[in-house]
Amino acid sequence: MKSLEELKVIRDRMQSQIGPRCGVGETAPEHVEGDGPEKFIMVCGGTGCHSGHSQEVMDRFEKLIKVAGKEKEYKVIQTGCQGLCAKGPIVVIHPGAVFYEEVNPDKAEVIFREHVEGGNVASKYLLREENADGTNDEDFKFYNRQTRIALRNCGIIDPENIDEYIGRGGYEALGRSLTQMSPDDVIQVVLDSGLRGRGGAGFPTGKKWKFACGNRGQVQKYVCCNADEGDPGAFMDRSILEGDPHSVLEAMAIAGYAIGADQGYIYVRAEYPIAVDRLRIAIRQAREYGLLGKNLFGTDFNFDIDLRLGAGAFVCGEETALMTSIEGNRGEPHTRPPFPAVKGLFQSPTVLNNVETYANIPEIIVKGVDWFRSMGTEGSTGTKVFALGGKVNNTGLVEVPMGTTLREVIEEIGGGVPKGKKFKAAQTGGPSGGCIPEKYYDIPIDYETLKSIGCMMGSGGMIVMDEDNCMVDIAKFFLEFTVSESCGKCTPCRIGTRRMLEILTRITEGKGEMEDLNKLEELAKYIQANSLCGLGQTAPNPVLSTLRFFRDEYVAHIQDKKCPAGVCKALCTYEIDPEKCKGCTLCARNCPADAITGSVKEPHHIDPEKCIKCGACMDNCRFGAVVFK
Amino acid sequence: MKVSNVPFKGTAEQETELRRRIAEHKGEKGSLMPIMQAAQEIYGYLPYQVQKIISDETGIPMEKIYGVATFYAQFSMSPKGQYEVSVCLGTACYVKGAGEVLEEVKKELGIDDGECTSDGKFSLDTCRCVGACGLAPVMIVGGDVYGKITPDQVADILKKYA
Numbered sequence: 001m002k003s004l005e006e007l008k009v010i011r012d013r014m015q016s017q018i019g020p021r022c023g024v025g026e027t028a029p030e031h032v033e034g035d036g037p038e039k040f041i042m043v044c045g046g047t048g049c050h051s052g053h054s055q056e057v058m059d060r061f062e063k064l065i066k067v068a069g070k071e072k073e074y075k076v077i078q079t080g081c082q083g084l085c086a087k088g089p090i091v092v093i094h095p096g097a098v099f100y101e102e103v104n105p106d107k108a109e110v111i112f113r114e115h116v117e118g119g120n121v122a123s124k125y126l127l128r129e130e131n132a133d134g135t136n137d138e139d140f141k142f143y144n145r146q147t148r149i150a151l152r153n154c155g156i157i158d159p160e161n162i163d164e165y166i167g168r169g170g171y172e173a174l175g176r177s178l179t180q181m182s183p184d185d186v187i188q189v190v191l192d193s194g195l196r197g198r199g200g201a202g203f204p205t206g207k208k209w210k211f212a213c214g215n216r217g218q219v220q221k222y223v224c225c226n227a228d229e230g231d232p233g234a235f236m237d238r239s240i241l242e243g244d245p246h247s248v249l250e251a252m253a254i255a256g257y258a259i260g261a262d263q264g265y266i267y268v269r270a271e272y273p274i275a276v277d278r279l280r281i282a283i284r285q286a287r288e289y290g291l292l293g294k295n296l297f298g299t300d301f302n303f304d305i306d307l308r309l310g311a312g313a314f315v316c317g318e319e320t321a322l323m324t325s326i327e328g329n330r331g332e333p334h335t336r337p338p339f340p341a342v343k344g345l346f347q348s349p350t351v352l353n354n355v356e357t358y359a360n361i362p363e364i365i366v367k368g369v370d371w372f373r374s375m376g377t378e379g380s381t382g383t384k385v386f387a388l389g390g391k392v393n394n395t396g397l398v399e400v401p402m403g404t405t406l407r408e409v410i411e412e413i414g415g416g417v418p419k420g421k422k423f424k425a426a427q428t429g430g431p432s433g434g435c436i437p438e439k440y441y442d443i444p445i446d447y448e449t450l451k452s453i454g455c456m457m458g459s460g461g462m463i464v465m466d467e468d469n470c471m472v473d474i475a476k477f478f479l480e481f482t483v484s485e486s487c488g489k490c491t492p493c494r495i496g497t498r499r500m501l502e503i504l505t506r507i508t509e510g511k512g513e514m515e516d517l518n519k520l521e522e523l524a525k526y527i528q529a530n531s532l533c534g535l536g537q538t539a540p541n542p543v544l545s546t547l548r549f550f551r552d553e554y555v556a557h558i559q560d561k562k563c564p565a566g567v568c569k570a571l572c573t574y575e576i577d578p579e580k581c582k583g584c585t586l587c588a589r590n591c592p593a594d595a596i597t598g599s600v601k602e603p604h605h606i607d608p609e610k611c612i613k614c615g616a617c618m619d620n621c622r623f624g625a626v627v628f629k
Numbered sequence: 630m631k632v633s634n635v636p637f638k639g640t641a642e643q644e645t646e647l648r649r650r651i652a653e654h655k656g657e658k659g660s661l662m663p664i665m666q667a668a669q670e671i672y673g674y675l676p677y678q679v680q681k682i683i684s685d686e687t688g689i690p691m692e693k694i695y696g697v698a699t700f701y702a703q704f705s706m707s708p709k710g711q712y713e714v715s716v717c718l719g720t721a722c723y724v725k726g727a728g729e730v731l732e733e734v735k736k737e738l739g740i741d742d743g744e745c746t747s748d749g750k751f752s753l754d755t756c757r758c759v760g761a762c763g764l765a766p767v768m769i770v771g772g773d774v775y776g777k778i779t780p781d782q783v784a785d786i787l788k789k790y791a
Contacts, residue, residue, distance in 0.1 A: 048763040051774035085763025232719035235760035270666070270703055271759060308659070309666055312702030314757070328661030329693075330700040346658060389721035389762040396763055427720065463720045477723055481757070487700070619781070 001290040002298045004175040007166060014167025017075075020095040021156050028095075037075040041065075041116070042092040042155065043103075046081030046242055047235070047274055048396075053104070054078075054089035060105040061091075064112045074116060080243015080278075081235075082155040084142055085396040087127055092155070099127035099140070142394050145413045147375060149383050150198075150236075150359040151399045154243030159278050162285040165246040171291055173362035174250050177257055178297045186258040187213060190361065192369040194381035198236075199226055199317075199354030200429060200458045201534070202380070202447040205361075209258050211341035212349045216260030222345045223255045224352040226322055227268035227275070230314040231430025232481065234461030236385040237355035239397050241268065241275035244359065245282035249292065249305060251358035254365065256303040259351055264305040267322050270312065279307055314431075314485035318533045319352050321487070332489045333533035354459065356385055376402030380446035388414050390463035391421065403444040406436060410464055421466040425549070429458025431478045431485075432538030434545025435471065454545045456538070470567035471550040472557055476504040478542035486535065493536030496527040500543060508568040512558040517547065566629045569613055573629070576617075578603035580625035587617035587626065637678045643671050644682065651686045661689055661697060665704060674705045710745045710752030712771035712790045714738070719758025719765075726779070727766035731755060733780035734768070737787055750791070 001007060016034020021042070043049075043058040061076045082090040087101035091111065098121055100111055107125050114122040127140070148154075157164035165171070177186050191206030212221065225248060229237040241248065252264040268276055283305055286292040294302045308326045315321045316331040323345045325331035344350025360382060364372050376382050380402035386409065389395050393415030400409060406426055410416065417423050425435040434455035436443070443449050447457050465474065479501040488494045500523050506512050524540030531537045547554060556562050563571040576587070576596075581603040588596040588604060595611040598604030606617065618626040650667040654660035664687065668679050680694045698704045716722075716731045735741060738751050745752040761767050764776025768786070775786055 047759065048761045051761045051764055051767070051776060085761070088763060229760075230757070232723075232758040233721040233762055234758070235762060238760045271756065308662065310701075311662060311666065311704055312757075313700060325662065326659050328659040328697070330696050332700075387762060389765065390724045395721070395765070430720070461720065463724060465724060469724055474724075477720070 001171070001175075001296065004172070004179060004297070007171055007175055010163055010166045011169070011172075014163055018157070018164065018167035021097075037071070037073055038095075039074045039116075040094040041074060041076045042079045042082075042094065043076060044080075044082040044088060044090040044092075044155065045078035045274070046085070046088075046239055047272070048081065048085035049088035049090060050274060052089045052102075056105050057089055057091065057103050057108050060108040061112065064109065065116075068112075068117065070116065077158045078160075079156065080154045080159050081239035081397055083146075083151070083239075083397040084127070084394055086394055090127070100125045101127040141412050142396075142398070142415070145408065146399050147383050147401050148399045149363050149372075149375075150240060150247075150356045150385050151243070151397065152363065153247065154239060154397075157244065159243050159245055160281050162246060162282070162289060162291075165244070169366065170246055170362070171250055173365035174253050174257075174291070175297050177254050177365055178299045178301055183213065183216065183258045183260065186254060186365070189365060189369055190258070193364045193372045194379075195357065195360055195364060195372070196380065196447065197354060198356035198360070198384065198459065200432065200456060202457060205353060205357055208341060208353070209255060209351055211339065212259045212351045214349075220263075220346075220348045221259055221261035222348055222350040223252050223259070223261045223264040224323065224326070224345060224350055225252055225264065225266040225358060226317065226319065226352055226354045227266055227272075228310045228317045228322060229269060229272075229355070229459060230317045230485075231432075231459050231461045233387060233389050233427075233463045234430060234459050235387045236397065236460040238269075238272050238275050239387075240355050240359050240385075241272065242278055245275075245278045246286065247359045247362055248279075248355055249282055249286050251361035252305060253292065253296065253303045254361055255351055255353070255358075257301055259349070261351070262302045262304070264303065265308050265326055265345070266305060267308045267310060267316070267326055270309040276307065276309065283307070313487070314481075315487045315533070315535050318535055320533065322352065323350065330487075332487050333535070335532060356460070377444065377446045379448050384445070384457065384460060386460045386462045388462050388464070390427075391417050391466040391469070392464040393418050400445075402446045405442050405444055407441045409445070409462070410441075414464065417464060417466050421468065423464065424467055424469060425465045425471065427463040427465065427474070427542075428461065429456040429538075429541070430461050431481045432456060432534065432541055433458045433461075434541050435465070435474070435549060437549040454541070454548060456541070468565055468567070470508075470563050470565040471546045471553050472504065472508055472563075473565075473567045475543045475546045476501065476508055479504055479539070482535065482539040486539075490530075490532035490536060492527045492530040493532065493539060496523055496531075497536070497539050499523060500527075500540065504543070507554065507557050508563070509570040510557065510561045510568075512554075514555075514558055516558070517551075517554060520547065572613075573608050574606050574611055574613065574615070574617060575627050575629070576604050576606055577625045577627055580623050582623055582625075584622070586620045586622070590616045590620045592616060637676050639672060639676075639678060646671050647679070647682055648686060651683065661687070661694070665694070665697060669704060674708045676706060708745065708749075708752075711750050713752050713754065713769075714771075714787075715754045715756050715759075715769040717757075717759050717761075717765070717767040717769075718755045719762065721758070721762035722766040725765045729780045730766050730768060730778055730783060733783040734787070737784055751787070 015032040017036050019029045022028045041061050089103050091100040091103045111122040187209045195205045196202040313331045316325045318333045321331045321333040340350040373381050383399050385399045427435050482497050486493045503516050583601040593612045595607045684691045768775050
């Protein structure tokens with residue numbers, strides 16, 4: 001790629017194909033004549049839908065189109081994540097953006113006959129949401145309430161085709177940066193945009209770049225991308241890499257230009273095979289187009305990117321540990337300073353940003369600082385992607401302006417808690433974050449507000465919990481995670497978290513004492529203050545936040561020996577509801593401990609002393625008479 | 630880390646392939662992890678003998694290779710079953726009952742997390758979020774993903790592979 005003009009030729013050529021598929025909130029561009037197909041069947045190939053066999057759906061559509069001889073009219077495209085994973089595999093047909101849900105090869109046949117051949121919407125399989133007829137994006141609260149910047153191309157382009165990315169305006173930002181801006185200009189734009197790190201801590205990205213920009217051209221520097229998305233329940237970065245890998249490559253090259261680096265590394269989880277594949281393809285295509293390599297856009301700027309795969313260590317999401325791991329060592333963190341901007345990868349100045357942070361950069365360069373600052377709040381500009389999961393109807397990926405309330409995200413976009421259950425808490429920030437209780441349902445989601453209630457933005461995992469989830473058990477779950485993922489280098493984290501877990505385990509087994517709660521708090525403060533890296537410093541957060549907002553549940557476990565949510569097995573008992581029991585004796589015959597007594601056609605009874613809580617009675621009861629509480 | 634007693638059965642072809650892959654990374658900075666990942670791909674695990682080849686070829690001391698192998702959860706020093714069973718214990722799966730699914734798999738296979746059945750058919754691992762949270766709870770058998778599963782479906786799923 002020698003110039004912006006050359007880039008424009010490709011973009012113009014793609015217009016007839018890209019135009020008919022416009023994204024959420026975008027207005028469709030004017031129709032442009034082209035020689036390729038102008039109708040599209042978009043099959044979601046994100047991990048969620050792929051696991052739901054979307055490949056078979058895609059194959060079926062391709063076969064049907066071939067048999068019907070419609071290759072010139074229709075094209076089947078495998079996209080990245082469409083967002084609404086709960087209803088996957090998702091298929092979208094353009095023009096018109098008609099969404100179909102839970103598509104399998106058989107449904108694909110029907111959709112093909114009615115929609116593609118018949119010209120009517122196959123209404124039986126439309127994506128259903130309350131009060132939605134499914135004909136347009138605007139009808140869905142799930143999509144309608146979102147503002148997509150980082151996800152702007154996800155679901156719209158074929159991530160394995162660089163022309164499609166260019167067709168959507170891709171690599172324009174890199175071209176403009178290299179040919180029309182100085183490196184300092186680029187840094188100033190990023191600074192002025194107010195963009196903060198989307199990996200969780202929220203450090204201003206421009207500042208990071210500025211720290212690393214000294215001595216350009218005189219010393220070896222590196223640009224790294226943190227794609228080691230380790231928080232359980234978080235899949236924002238994976239979706240961006242799967243749906244729009246070039247946006248990350250482009251942004252890394254821009255960062256390289258800004259600080260004076262010629263080599264980039266993407267450290268990506270090996271657990272994301274589709275993302276890894278698509279990144280490999282994207283890097284190869286970018287090299288072929290001269291968008292990575294030597295003399296980009298006819299300038300003397302060189303930049304290339306290599307992939308490094310993680311190997312299943314959560315701590316490697318911490319920046320110093322990540323770089324130690326790229327160097328080929330045990331991924332142990334080290335103290336800062338020196339900060340990576342001074343001494344990072346291979347002892348050289350390094351800029352390290354998260355996937356989602358990078359995905360924002362090209363749009364900021366092209367559309368400008370004012371546009372970006374018009375979204376979000378004063379201190380938290382732009383948008384944030386959340387992976388909405390747990391007890392919520394529309395599990396999936398959502399991008400909203402900073403400052404949107406938790407209630408809007410969960411009730412309106414997420415469609416609320418299923419089965420009419422009551423919302424109890426939302427967990428953000430994974431093992432480093434906390435639980436937000438219902439009383440804060442209306443707080444705006446931004447970095448400062450979440451911090452003020454002892455939570456954190458985190459990388460974007462948002463797990464919804466209902467009345468059936470035990471908060472002590474959840475705290476224990478996260479502690480188990482940190483205990484097993486602690487690298488062991490520093491004592492407060494290695495031993496402190498284990499002691500906390502032991503106390504929590506005791507409480508969930510009904511052996512806790514009130515004094516344990518003080519011990520937990522004391523230990524937590526010590527671990528926060530003295531751990532070496534972010535993993536340890538934030539590990540006590542789930543415990544502290546549940547202690548703060550759900551103390552009564554801890555007290556119930558300790559004093560009443562009861563688990564109010566009915567989760568902690570040791571504190572619950574199986575009982576038979578005499579109203580429902582028909583006296584069929586099936587439970588008694590299946591009880592391995594002979595704990596059930598009762599005569600035929602009379603209500604039975606479980607002896608709690610003998611019961612081993614295996615649950616065989618409940619499994620076998622045909623009348624739903626056995627309850628566990 | 631569980632170290633296996635199963636005798637090493639590496640072939641000459643595997644060794645040639647490993648040496649070729651190591652040569653590809655010659656002179657590259659920080660190449661140990663990609664090499665070990667290639668080795669695990671070739672052999673399925675990283676027994677002492679394989680680590681020794683890597684050490685001999687690269688000049689990296691054995692203690693460092695062992696250190697890296699034991700640090701990362703994906704490196705295994707015991708062989709895997711013909712079908713690797715993996716139960717996701719990510720948060721989304723956990724709150725939807727993945728714990729009970731795991732217990733059922735353990736009961737059904739008669740092995741614990743990180744073990745392999747005596748016939749070499751199944752090995753069991755837990756993983757932290759495969760990112761298919763929309764399908765929670767999720768279990769993976771031999772690369773096939775099963776979503777929205779309940780404990781009573783476990784036996785039937787495993788039967789397909791027996």
